[in-house]
Structure formats: C-alpha cells, structure tokens
Amino acid sequence: MKIFPVLLIAIPLGAAFLVPICFKIWRRLAEIITGLAVAAVLALSVYLALFLPAGQPLVYLFGNWPIPIGIMFVVDKLSAFMLVVVAILVFLSYVYATKYMDHFTGPGKFYTLYLLMLVGMLGVVMTGDLFNMFVFMEIAAIASYALVAFGTEPEELEAGFKYMVMGEIASLMILLAIAFIYAGTGTLNLADLSQAFAVMDKTPGFYFVLVLLVFGFSLKAALAPFISWLPDAHPAAPAPVSALLSGVLVKVLGIYALARVIFNVYGFSRASDPLVLNVFVILGLASIVIGGLLALRQKDYKRLLADSTLSQVGYIVLALGIGNEFALIGALAHILSHALGKGLLFLTAGAVEYRVGERDLTKFSGGLGKQMPWTSLSYNLGALSVAGMPPFLGFFSKLFIILGAVQAGMIIPAVVAGLFAVVTLGYLLKITNKVFWGKEGVKGIKEAPFVMVLAMVCLVALLLGGGVFFFWLKPNLLQPAADVLLQGVKYAEIVFRIGAGG
Amino acid sequence: MIVLVISLALFLVGLYAIITKRNMIKVAIGFSLMEYAVNFLLAIVGFRPGALPPILKAVEVGKVYADPLPQALVLTSIVIGLGVTAFLLALALRLYNRIGSFDLEEIQRLKG
Structure with missing residues (x-):
C-alpha cells in the first residue's frame, strides 16, 4: 500500500506518453492502453478509500528526505475520497469517449491530454507540498485548456482562450502567494507551513497572502464574482471532457485546494475565525443565486448545465463556510453527488448532440424520449438527483448542507439553499420538457451507441445506489473525510508522526 | 523592499495589459510580464547579502x-511559463487562421 501514491501518478503519466506511439501502430491499442491505465487508477483509488485506516495517512517521501526538506505525498481519508470521485468519473467518461470521440480527428492526442489531466488532478489531491500542488495544478489546467479548444472551431478556440486567460491569472496569483509564503516562512511543506502559520504574527501581509490564495482558488472554482469563463469553457469541450471539467476539475483545483489550505494549513474553524468562514458563506450564496438565475434563462443545452454547475459549486462552498460537522459531510457528499450527477447530465447532452447534432433548446421540438429512451431516462433521473430529490444521493447531500446551516443558526442560507433546490429542478426540467417529452419528434433518430448508454446507466446506478446505501456511505467514506477537515491543524502533527516512521 | 515594489509593479503592468488590451498577442505579452514579475520575486527570495554559493563540502560556521x-522553483515556473506562453500563442494563431484577426472583440462569437 505504501507505493500506491507513486503508482497512481506513474501509471497514467507513463500511459499518457505511450498513447501517441501506440496510436501510430494501431488505433485501438491507444484506447486499450488508456483504458488499462484508467482502470488501474480506479482500482487503486477504491482500494485506498476502503482500506486506508482513518487517522493513519500514507506518507510517501520522495528520495527519503526528512519531512520539511523533500517533497512528499500524503494520502489521508480526504485525499482517498477525492481520488475515488475523480477515478470513477474519469473511468466512466473514458468508456463513453471510446465511442463519442469517433467523429473527432486526432483521438491519439485526445487520450494523451485526457491522461495528463487525470495525472494533474491526482497529484493535486495527493501532494503534501504547496509548490508541488501548483505544478500539478498547472499540468491539469494546461491539459484542460487544450481539451476545451479540442474541436478547433472558432467558438471552441475562443472559449479556450478565455478559459486560459482566467485560469492563468489564477495560477499566477497562487504562484505569487507561494513566493510570499516562502519568503515569510522558508518552507512550502503543507504540514510544516501549518505549524509556521500557527506561531506567526497576523500582520496585514499575512492576510494579503491569504487573499491572494483565496482569489486564485476561487477563480479556479468559478465562485460568484469570477464566473464569466465557466459557461463558455465547459460547453465548448467534447462531452466526456465537459463532464470531467464540471464534475471534478473545478472541485479538485478549486474546492479541494481551498478546503485543504483553509482548514488544514491555516487552521480556520467556525469557532475561532467566523469572519473568514463567513466570506465563504457569502461567496457560496452569491454563486448559488447567480448560477441558478443564469440557468433559468439559458437556451443552450450544455450552457444551461454549465450555469447549473456555478450554482451547485456554490452549495459546496457555502457548506465549507458553515464549517460544522453536518455541513462538511454535506459538502463532501455534494462533491460526490454533483460530480456523478453533472457528469451524467453532460454525457446525455453529448448523446443527444451525437444523434441529433443540435444543442440549441429552441430548435428541439420534443419527443426524443420515445427514440432515445435510455438517454431520456438517465437525464431525468440525473436531473432529479442534482435537484436534490429522494431517494438519490443528491437529496442527502443537500439535506446535510441545510441541516448544517440550521444547526449553525444560519436561517437565511438554509432558506436560500432549500429554495434554489426547487429552482434547480425548474431549470433542469426545462430540458426534459423541450427535448425529451412530448409526442412530436424528428423521424429516424436512434438510441445512442451501447457504450455511451452503458456509461450513463452506470452513473444513474451509482447515484441511486449512493442514495439507498447512504447509511453505509456516510460512516465509511464521508465521515472520515470530513474528520480530516474538522481536525484542522492536527493534520500537521499526524503527518510529522507518520513521516518520522511512527 | 524596493524589490517587492518593483516586482509588484511589473505584475500589475502585466495584469493591466491582460485586462485592457484587445490584441491577443499583447495579452500573451502581459502574461509574460506577470510571469517575469513572480519569477523575479522568487529568485530574490533566496538572496542573502554577501552570501556564498550553496555548495557545501563541509559545514563552515559563520558563513552565509x-x-x-x-x-x-524559478526553473520549474519558467518551464511552466514557457508552456503557457506557447499554448496561448498557438491558440491565437489558430484563431487568426480561422478569422483573420487578432482582435478579441472581432472574434467574439460566444455570448450569455
């Protein structure tokens, strides 16, 4: 088990550079290698999430340097949970992409970028070093810029350019913060930083660096004031990539990094620093409202889903800001349920586009439900989950966020969160109404190909299973991951103890 | 202190270029300026007055x-910066081949 973190990086990274060579030999060989790598990542992640003991993170020291000196990987329960979320969606999107990417040129390049994006996300989740986190973030981000512009139509190139400008401003803000942090503390190791911050004077400079970091991560997560790029970038990518961008990329680069730094490095908690956490409550609420309202008046299938992502990411940040146990469990559950749910909805958008060739909702006359029954069923069940209807996983995640808000005595956030669950259902049903329901229909449209339907049905099954077996999911995956965030700066103690061989 | 002011000023000049310029090449130049600013700051962080190069044969007490x-870190970030600049320019060139303009307002297709 000790070697797993390295394998998780080495396997997809090696495969990424084998793919172009294999593609020259035989097209399917590239697909098979990608599939093997992605399946290996899924198997390792699931094993880690199930069998990693709580409070006993894996610490892998590169070159066996003692802790504050070298680079290290730390896999605790929170990392393992994020690994599983990433791996499941990447695996199912891959299954879907094997068919979907047929009508694109250059699938060899696609799989290379796909695996590099996976490497970047896995690295961000596992690393225990701030600069290393930045490097992996850039790997994932640059691969995602290329994937957004993959179709090379003018719209897609423009979306890629916009996305890149915003993403790079965020990255440079984070790098600037890293430079200041190194100047101030002389260390970049997350555990060591956490101890250095604890004894530091809280000067204006200290808060300036915090603002830079929060600004950078919020831009990557597309929180309320910085939303302009997401509704352009996510719909422009090919559908399996849109699913990954909305499903996991914003959460890993934005939310996970933010949560790790805020809770485990700075050690903020609701009890000690309510002011800092209230900032996140406000950012989250603003995102929920703005994203929801944008989605209500949206007329493009994929853009509507992207606007909805803004709103749903707002729920996660709101829950992080509330910061008590219920809310954090809700935040993590929402990361899982939104990754699966929004991934699923983007895949259905791809299936419809694959068969009909249209994304503009005003051009649909309904009735696709008869011709594409499985896609229609997947969309409707996925929409119910994203909107938060029982018995799906999405219901429990929103329930826990609202319970957390009520427990913390925040009535207005609880009311807004509940109200916008209904708004979510409203805008998602708009697609059901325009595309899937009704008698009329374009003649001669078939159901999506088998592997695409398979990927969608698997996601529906996971959402339904996650809801029905929530009583198993909560103590085994969500609670230990939330405990990592709740333990705050004790993270450093544990990492130092394990890293010293304890 | 003066170093800090210089690099922050350079950073803001780059940011200004990115925000206000409509030409994609100028935006890419803005990014280069911001990268230089951060790299400069990072390089200066390791500076000590009158220091020796950190090649240790035996630890000598009293030397800086x-x-x-x-x-x-700077080397890594320069490499990342190279990748970013190259990809930005590649996107700009692809757009130029499609539309015949580097002007961001002329190429604008996406809206709300």
Whole structure:
C-alpha cells in the first residue's frame, strides 16, 4: 500500500506518453492502453478509500528526505475520497469517449491530454507540498485548456482562450502567494507551513497572502464574482471532457485546494475565525443565486448545465463556510453527488448532440424520449438527483448542507439553499420538457451507441445506489473525510508522526 | 523592499495589459510580464547579502549561504511559463487562421 501514491501518478503519466506511439501502430491499442491505465487508477483509488485506516495517512517521501526538506505525498481519508470521485468519473467518461470521440480527428492526442489531466488532478489531491500542488495544478489546467479548444472551431478556440486567460491569472496569483509564503516562512511543506502559520504574527501581509490564495482558488472554482469563463469553457469541450471539467476539475483545483489550505494549513474553524468562514458563506450564496438565475434563462443545452454547475459549486462552498460537522459531510457528499450527477447530465447532452447534432433548446421540438429512451431516462433521473430529490444521493447531500446551516443558526442560507433546490429542478426540467417529452419528434433518430448508454446507466446506478446505501456511505467514506477537515491543524502533527516512521 | 515594489509593479503592468488590451498577442505579452514579475520575486527570495554559493563540502560556521530552493522553483515556473506562453500563442494563431484577426472583440462569437 505504501507505493500506491507513486503508482497512481506513474501509471497514467507513463500511459499518457505511450498513447501517441501506440496510436501510430494501431488505433485501438491507444484506447486499450488508456483504458488499462484508467482502470488501474480506479482500482487503486477504491482500494485506498476502503482500506486506508482513518487517522493513519500514507506518507510517501520522495528520495527519503526528512519531512520539511523533500517533497512528499500524503494520502489521508480526504485525499482517498477525492481520488475515488475523480477515478470513477474519469473511468466512466473514458468508456463513453471510446465511442463519442469517433467523429473527432486526432483521438491519439485526445487520450494523451485526457491522461495528463487525470495525472494533474491526482497529484493535486495527493501532494503534501504547496509548490508541488501548483505544478500539478498547472499540468491539469494546461491539459484542460487544450481539451476545451479540442474541436478547433472558432467558438471552441475562443472559449479556450478565455478559459486560459482566467485560469492563468489564477495560477499566477497562487504562484505569487507561494513566493510570499516562502519568503515569510522558508518552507512550502503543507504540514510544516501549518505549524509556521500557527506561531506567526497576523500582520496585514499575512492576510494579503491569504487573499491572494483565496482569489486564485476561487477563480479556479468559478465562485460568484469570477464566473464569466465557466459557461463558455465547459460547453465548448467534447462531452466526456465537459463532464470531467464540471464534475471534478473545478472541485479538485478549486474546492479541494481551498478546503485543504483553509482548514488544514491555516487552521480556520467556525469557532475561532467566523469572519473568514463567513466570506465563504457569502461567496457560496452569491454563486448559488447567480448560477441558478443564469440557468433559468439559458437556451443552450450544455450552457444551461454549465450555469447549473456555478450554482451547485456554490452549495459546496457555502457548506465549507458553515464549517460544522453536518455541513462538511454535506459538502463532501455534494462533491460526490454533483460530480456523478453533472457528469451524467453532460454525457446525455453529448448523446443527444451525437444523434441529433443540435444543442440549441429552441430548435428541439420534443419527443426524443420515445427514440432515445435510455438517454431520456438517465437525464431525468440525473436531473432529479442534482435537484436534490429522494431517494438519490443528491437529496442527502443537500439535506446535510441545510441541516448544517440550521444547526449553525444560519436561517437565511438554509432558506436560500432549500429554495434554489426547487429552482434547480425548474431549470433542469426545462430540458426534459423541450427535448425529451412530448409526442412530436424528428423521424429516424436512434438510441445512442451501447457504450455511451452503458456509461450513463452506470452513473444513474451509482447515484441511486449512493442514495439507498447512504447509511453505509456516510460512516465509511464521508465521515472520515470530513474528520480530516474538522481536525484542522492536527493534520500537521499526524503527518510529522507518520513521516518520522511512527 | 524596493524589490517587492518593483516586482509588484511589473505584475500589475502585466495584469493591466491582460485586462485592457484587445490584441491577443499583447495579452500573451502581459502574461509574460506577470510571469517575469513572480519569477523575479522568487529568485530574490533566496538572496542573502554577501552570501556564498550553496555548495557545501563541509559545514563552515559563520558563513552565509544563498538559499538554493527558490532557484529550483524559478526553473520549474519558467518551464511552466514557457508552456503557457506557447499554448496561448498557438491558440491565437489558430484563431487568426480561422478569422483573420487578432482582435478579441472581432472574434467574439460566444455570448450569455
């Protein structure tokens, strides 16, 4: 088990550079290698999430340097949970992409970028070093810029350019913060930083660096004031990539990094620093409202889903800001349920586009439900989950966020969160109404190909299973991951103890 | 202190270029300026007045050595910066081939 973190990086990274060579030999060989790598990542992640003991993170020291000196990987329960979320969606999107990417040129390049994006996300989740986190973030981000512009139509190139400008401003803000942090503390190791911050004077400079970091991560997560790029970038990518961008990329680069730094490095908690956490409550609420309202008046299938992502990411940040146990469990559950749910909805958008060739909702006359029954069923069940209807996983995640808000005595956030669950259902049903329901229909449209339907049905099954077996999911995956965030700066103690061989 | 002011000023000049310029090449130049600013700051962080290069044969008490880590960080970030600049320019060129303009307002297709 000790070697797993390295394998998780080495396997997809090696495969990424084998793919172009294999593609020259035989097209399917590239697909098979990608599939093997992605399946290996899924198997390792699931094993880690199930069998990693709580409070006993894996610490892998590169070159066996003692802790504050070298680079290290730390896999605790929170990392393992994020690994599983990433791996499941990447695996199912891959299954879907094997068919979907047929009508694109250059699938060899696609799989290379796909695996590099996976490497970047896995690295961000596992690393225990701030600069290393930045490097992996850039790997994932640059691969995602290329994937957004993959179709090379003018719209897609423009979306890629916009996305890149915003993403790079965020990255440079984070790098600037890293430079200041190194100047101030002389260390970049997350555990060591956490101890250095604890004894530091809280000067204006200290808060300036915090603002830079929060600004950078919020831009990557597309929180309320910085939303302009997401509704352009996510719909422009090919559908399996849109699913990954909305499903996991914003959460890993934005939310996970933010949560790790805020809770485990700075050690903020609701009890000690309510002011800092209230900032996140406000950012989250603003995102929920703005994203929801944008989605209500949206007329493009994929853009509507992207606007909805803004709103749903707002729920996660709101829950992080509330910061008590219920809310954090809700935040993590929402990361899982939104990754699966929004991934699923983007895949259905791809299936419809694959068969009909249209994304503009005003051009649909309904009735696709008869011709594409499985896609229609997947969309409707996925929409119910994203909107938060029982018995799906999405219901429990929103329930826990609202319970957390009520427990913390925040009535207005609880009311807004509940109200916008209904708004979510409203805008998602708009697609059901325009595309899937009704008698009329374009003649001669078939159901999506088998592997695409398979990927969608698997996601529906996971959402339904996650809801029905929530009583198993909560103590085994969500609670230990939330405990990592709740333990705050004790993270450093544990990492130092394990890293010293304890 | 003066170093801090210089690099922050350079950073803001780059940011200004990115925000206000409509030409995609100028936006890419803005990014280069911002990268230089951060790299400059990082390199200066390792500076110690009168320091020796950090090549240790035996630990000598009382000598000051420069911090080698920021140099490694700068090298990494220069490489990342190269990738970013190259990809930005590649996107700009692809757009130019499609539309015949580097002007961001003329190429604008996406809206709300």
